[in-house]
Amino acid sequence: MKLIIAYIKPERLNAVKQALFKREIFKLSVTTALGCGQQKGYVEQYRGVLKEVNLNKKMRLAIGVNDHFVEQTIEAICEGARTGHIGDGKIFVLPMEECVRIRTGERGPEAIG
Amino acid sequence: MKLIIAYIKPERLNAVKQALFKREIFKLSVTTALGCGQQKGYVEQYRGVLKEVNLNKKMRLAIGVNDHFVEQTIEAICEGARTGHIGDGKIFVLPMEECVRIRTGERGPEAIG
Amino acid sequence: MKLIIAYIKPERLNAVKQALFKREIFKLSVTTALGCGQQKGYVEQYRGVLKEVNLNKKMRLAIGVNDHFVEQTIEAICEGARTGHIGDGKIFVLPMEECVRIRTGERGPEAIG
Amino acid sequence: MISKVFYIVFAIAFLSSASAFAQDSASAEAVQQNLNIVWTLVAGILVFFMQTGFAMVETGFTRAKNAANIMMKNVMDFAVGSIAFFLVGSAFMFGKSAWGLIGTDGFFMKVFEDASNWNWTFMFFQTMFCATSATIVSGAVAERIRFSSYLIYSIIVSAIIYPISGKWAWGGLFNPDAAGWLGNLGFCDFAGSTVVHSVGGWLALAGAIVLGPRIGKYMEDGKANSIPGHNLVIATLGVLILWIGWFGFNPGSTTSGVGDIGRIAMITNMGAVAGTVCAMITACIIMGKPDLSMTLNGCLAGLVAVTAPCNTITPVGALIIGGIGGVLVILGVLTLDKIHIDDPVGAVSVHCLNGVWGTIACGLFNAEAVLKLSDKSTGLFYGGGFHQLGIQLLGVAVYAAWAFGLGF
Amino acid sequence: MISKVFYIVFAIAFLSSASAFAQDSASAEAVQQNLNIVWTLVAGILVFFMQTGFAMVETGFTRAKNAANIMMKNVMDFAVGSIAFFLVGSAFMFGKSAWGLIGTDGFFMKVFEDASNWNWTFMFFQTMFCATSATIVSGAVAERIRFSSYLIYSIIVSAIIYPISGKWAWGGLFNPDAAGWLGNLGFCDFAGSTVVHSVGGWLALAGAIVLGPRIGKYMEDGKANSIPGHNLVIATLGVLILWIGWFGFNPGSTTSGVGDIGRIAMITNMGAVAGTVCAMITACIIMGKPDLSMTLNGCLAGLVAVTAPCNTITPVGALIIGGIGGVLVILGVLTLDKIHIDDPVGAVSVHCLNGVWGTIACGLFNAEAVLKLSDKSTGLFYGGGFHQLGIQLLGVAVYAAWAFGLGF
Amino acid sequence: MISKVFYIVFAIAFLSSASAFAQDSASAEAVQQNLNIVWTLVAGILVFFMQTGFAMVETGFTRAKNAANIMMKNVMDFAVGSIAFFLVGSAFMFGKSAWGLIGTDGFFMKVFEDASNWNWTFMFFQTMFCATSATIVSGAVAERIRFSSYLIYSIIVSAIIYPISGKWAWGGLFNPDAAGWLGNLGFCDFAGSTVVHSVGGWLALAGAIVLGPRIGKYMEDGKANSIPGHNLVIATLGVLILWIGWFGFNPGSTTSGVGDIGRIAMITNMGAVAGTVCAMITACIIMGKPDLSMTLNGCLAGLVAVTAPCNTITPVGALIIGGIGGVLVILGVLTLDKIHIDDPVGAVSVHCLNGVWGTIACGLFNAEAVLKLSDKSTGLFYGGGFHQLGIQLLGVAVYAAWAFGLGF
Ligand SMILES: Nc1ncnc2c1ncn2[C@@H]1O[C@H](COP(=O)(O)OP(=O)(O)O)[C@@H](O)[C@H]1O
Numbered sequence A, B, C: 001m002k003l004i005i006a007y008i009k010p011e012r013l014n015a016v017k018q019a020l021f022k023r024e025i026f027k028l029s030v031t032t033a034l035g036c037g038q039q040k041g042y043v044e045q046y047r048g049v050l051k052e053v054n055l056n057k058k059m060r061l062a063i064g065v066n067d068h069f070v071e072q073t074i075e076a077i078c079e080g081a082r083t084g085h086i087g088d089g090k091i092f093v094l095p096m097e098e099c100v101r102i103r104t105g106e107r108g109p110e111a112i113g
Numbered sequence D, E, F: 001m002i003s004k005v006f007y008i009v010f011a012i013a014f015l016s017s018a019s020a021f022a023q024d025s026a027s028a029e030a031v032q033q034n035l036n037i038v039w040t041l042v043a044g045i046l047v048f049f050m051q052t053g054f055a056m057v058e059t060g061f062t063r064a065k066n067a068a069n070i071m072m073k074n075v076m077d078f079a080v081g082s083i084a085f086f087l088v089g090s091a092f093m094f095g096k097s098a099w100g101l102i103g104t105d106g107f108f109m110k111v112f113e114d115a116s117n118w119n120w121t122f123m124f125f126q127t128m129f130c131a132t133s134a135t136i137v138s139g140a141v142a143e144r145i146r147f148s149s150y151l152i153y154s155i156i157v158s159a160i161i162y163p164i165s166g167k168w169a170w171g172g173l174f175n176p177d178a179a180g181w182l183g184n185l186g187f188c189d190f191a192g193s194t195v196v197h198s199v200g201g202w203l204a205l206a207g208a209i210v211l212g213p214r215i216g217k218y219m220e221d222g223k224a225n226s227i228p229g230h231n232l233v234i235a236t237l238g239v240l241i242l243w244i245g246w247f248g249f250n251p252g253s254t255t256s257g258v259g260d261i262g263r264i265a266m267i268t269n270m271g272a273v274a275g276t277v278c279a280m281i282t283a284c285i286i287m288g289k290p291d292l293s294m295t296l297n298g299c300l301a302g303l304v305a306v307t308a309p310c311n312t313i314t315p316v317g318a319l320i321i322g323g324i325g326g327v328l329v330i331l332g333v334l335t336l337d338k339i340h341i342d343d344p345v346g347a348v349s350v351h352c353l354n355g356v357w358g359t360i361a362c363g364l365f366n367a368e369a370v371l372k373l374s375d376k377s378t379g380l381f382y383g384g385g386f387h388q389l390g391i392q393l394l395g396v397a398v399y400a401a402w403a404f405g406l407g408f
């Protein structure tokens, strides 16, 4: 099992969800995050004073999947999140050793979906 | 060492904390998250227009533990978070290679607790 | 590749960013979190009723790095975040199996930076 | 005790109401009558502003998730209350008295015939008072009462409970013949510490008891949990708006544009600032640091406390009465918490406790002679003896039994 | 129909304006004139408060990210509008009539000579009305109009569109000789359901159509998406402030401190509460649960609807007119959504639809005889026949064509 | 220069104060006197509303974490200030003059004997002015002053600094014999650009310098850091409330209900809108885009600038004075930032800089003859020569030395 973590632009969240649903990946968790990458920040002005904001708003997705779903998930995220511009984000794939469905106590690959 | 990540219902956070404390697991980090799983979203209405909200509020726990604590932690989370209804959440166990206590620079299993 | 996760005090974020930039680590993601550790919570009062707040505000950093950058990253975080007091936080290093740059589809070590 | 001013005003009202436009008879009396109308209307609008104040205080002191619900309740209680008071409440309050207990005619405000009659303005002002009384309860029952129950309750208060309470003390305001039994006894409640605030406050207490505390307010081991308000800026805005409204509430209760309004405004302000300062100090002593929400409650407590005696006390009297009010409200809030009555905004301590205190204060601090309002002061401390104090205590007891009893 | 009150007031105004200080000639007429000034000024200040109300309603009903932008627009439209009305608008509205269509003198408010003349107060009051009309549009075009376009539009409305609209119905208020053609016909719009609200509302409708919906409001498949307001507490605050402002708007339109103001305030309140209650019930029936934002719209709808007839109807008439307004506004909001006209705050349904309804209601519910304002009622339901109704319908049609046409 | 109106009013006040109820002597003079009382009280209530405005502006322009603290300070400064002014301040300001510098009798407001005397209303109005002056400082020292120091400071301002400042220019308002030395010279400050605003502003400047900037406001390399306000909606609400309050502040300073109040309201409005528009344009030019917080400051700047001359200038004069105020405030804010004086809400630029400008403007734009207030205008541009201008400059210098000196 793997845990796939992706940082994407907030406005692409819906498209990514759609792309995942198309591939029958229905379960995911989302957190708001701030990211700092190749995308430079922007400059704001308040009462004549400039302020550099170098963390951009991002969404962090966490999706637990079985091994044979990894490629499809990556594909789906790329499909939904890619705009071709800097700041599109990253996907990290982490190994996962165990997964538990709290409701039933089920473990392992069946618990994930 | 393992990093245990759990998505639970927000209102169960207190019970989970209690269950963990009973087992002398005192250290954890919490983030708010939105989850999408078997639990269907709900429909809101604003000025006569329906809006489907299919992300439910969740809490994300992250607990770094030594290997022999893993089972007890899973047990504690299940004990505190289980209601038997859809939406109870998931636990993911990830392998962890290193752990550092920033204050002292200690590393490895001693650093975790 | 590794995913380095660190929980630090919010007010140290800027110093940590600076320390990372000095070592040419420019990419990271930040999330707000609440932490519970050796640092005891504090007691608030509202209308004469005491309220124990035992979750302190923390920042969670996630930094994907190539293997030979791990030590420098840990060093940088410690440099920026250490105050020597309880509550300075923890660093967790997780193995990462794959990394994808969404914009280009690149994979592996090149994608991370 | 109903101020002499009233009678004069009404005498003029009846004399001049025959002429549709006051200008037609360009007499100074007619102009004064118009001035009374303008002032009373402005005061009524200020009292209406208190609805905004209550809404802001209540939402600021409670959780964000209930904000829409509380707004809804505060808008709707005014709406249904206005209609109920128009249809029947006003008649119960100001109609021909049956044994000084309840009015019996004038339903649908049918008494108004003339387009420019004083009555319209008077009833506008009274409608706003009625709404204030009804809305007090919403703070105490916030975050747990069902919306439909609350609507029904608002109708009952505005149609029946408040008008009957009002009849007893104020029934003679509109028509001296229709006075209520307490008014006839000489009960002193100039602007409504009892009629408006303590009635609302007793109902609030009953409501808070009946509904029980909010989930999570008290833990199994009996310890209280704090459920912090979500926006103290909005709560402060609300208190300041209420304060402004009170400058209509108290001075407006003269219903006439004469010099007394300036004095009453000054007295009202003194009560408010003394309440604020004393509550802050008390909170500091008990809890170790100044507390904004308690200080705000203290301000309202001072205002409620001087409401009954505002026409008959000196500024120094107002400082004392308001100051004691500020202390009382803190003790009230802490005590209610201890006996597990959950009142999210402190409505009971502000309106009920201080409504009672203000009413009693009339019997102690009334200084009519000092102010040259009459030859003899009725307050105990100004040589008036125990007579007035007795009447005040009777009034307090009667209203407590009536409103608290009905509340259950 | 222009109220008799006006003429009397102005007669007095002209008589007494010669003396710089009314006290010099201590006649009762002069004091009454001063009283009129005080009341009209206070009412004007209350109308100014409506700017705050509009700003709060609009920002509360839209997204947080546009809050600063909406604040900026609401402050600036008043600022540039005031200047435009001062320089030219007031002249177009109240100057010497050219064919009853437009004023031709008095630019820069040059007519004012005397330091204590009544005119100053009158023009202050009128400036606030003009600003209200201009600001109505900003709600309907919120979250998408460019700031500079909005400024230009505000100037045009305040300098030209509103003053000309106003001339037709109200040109004679300042100087009876300068009356407009609709006023001469006997068109009844006491406080501006048509002149202020429906003109603003038609412009709002045109603006909403021209600008098209906000991005994301309608999906490709034609389904509407809800874009929830970010702060319903602020929106409620805004509505309550508007309600207060209306107590200046309607009773202030007498521009004289006489008994009628109390009646008009009462009528205004009845319209508001009926609108609130009926909107809540309608929303419950259609959507299955009470909805705060719809209820708030209902309150404003009731207020707009009674604005035209507020001087000539009975309280029961106000309940009916306001109640129908509350139903209409909900149907209006839902219908606009269906035909993909995006009006984030419901400005069109509130001001345009109910402005029209209120104007027509004059022809149906006018009850001058019941109120002893004149011998004969002009409302259809009170035996006045179809004459007044015809004039009202003519007025509605003319203003619709004019304002909606110009809006494009 | 103290308006003629005052003297007349007071003459009447003294004549009629003997009769407890004005209705008893139903003379037109007595009714006018009552009208003055009603108007002054309403104006005082509007000025009280400014407390709410200041609280909202200050909290909106600062960080969320300090909101409760700022609310607490704004409520408490009014509370302790009211008491201090009641006990001693009013005596220092209006008591028998010692060398035109300070009042020496009337402590505890003992002078009031009569229940319906005009004095009560006058003192109510003055209390609100005093509180306004004290509260100005809180914006400039926001987010860093200690609460207890602030309380002590508020007491000193309300008990001593403001009353003495007030004595000099306005000591004769209550009793012409008690006039101060500047008032006797003919210093013109109708509603308080200097007495209220610049005194508050100078104290604010001193406070901001003494306390030093907030942590994090200026970086080691000297660059300024922006610490954005947390809620511009609340800040805008505050400014609009202040604007409303100013309609009590300026027109109310006549303390009489006569036609002049309408003119002064109009002038006040012109100053505000001109300030708003010019500040917006200036900010656009300097910073490249319209800026809400600067525009709001511009509005207040225009209001402060026309406060001194509001009784003696023409509307066009008001547009010019307000407009220059709007430009000045932006330059002021940017300059202070450059010299590292940290004023989170712009209080110094608004109240001090424009208080000074408004006071000087009297000497330039006073147009008494145009307004038929007297035979000769005193403003330089209206042929009045340099006499008045000299007195104004003297006043500015004296108050600057006094208030800024004391502030340290
Ligand atoms: N190595 C990394 N570690 C953690 N987060 C990263 C990393 N690289 C990128 N991110 C996240 O992805 C977001 C987009 O990064 P960016 O560098 O702009 O994209 P790209 O690398 O595709 O040009 C960043 O804002 C950050 O949140």
Ligand SMILES: Nc1ncnc2c1ncn2[C@@H]1O[C@H](COP(=O)(O)OP(=O)(O)O)[C@@H](O)[C@H]1O
Residues within 6 Å of the ligand: A027, A028, A029, A030, A062, A063, A064, A065, A101, A102, A103, A104, A112, A113, B007, B034, B035, B036, B037, B038, B039, B056, B058, B085, B086, B087, B088, B089, B090
């Ligand atoms: N595979 C997954 N990846 C990421 N998060 C998940 C996954 N499965 C469940 N979750 C999280 O757990 C929450 C509960 O999921 P749900 O499907 O309702 O529970 P269950 O699977 O026990 O029926 C979800 O809202 C989501 O946040």
Ligand SMILES: Nc1ncnc2c1ncn2[C@@H]1O[C@H](COP(=O)(O)OP(=O)(O)O)[C@@H](O)[C@H]1O
Residues within 6 Å of the ligand: B027, B028, B029, B030, B062, B063, B064, B065, B101, B102, B103, B104, B112, B113, C007, C034, C035, C036, C037, C038, C039, C056, C058, C085, C086, C087, C088, C089, C090
């Ligand atoms: N084992 C753990 N699992 C998850 N989070 C942890 C763990 N230990 C520490 N933390 C995080 O680090 C923060 C600081 O912890 P603390 O115990 O005060 O530091 P230290 O261990 O250095 O004394 C905590 O608030 C929490 O967010």
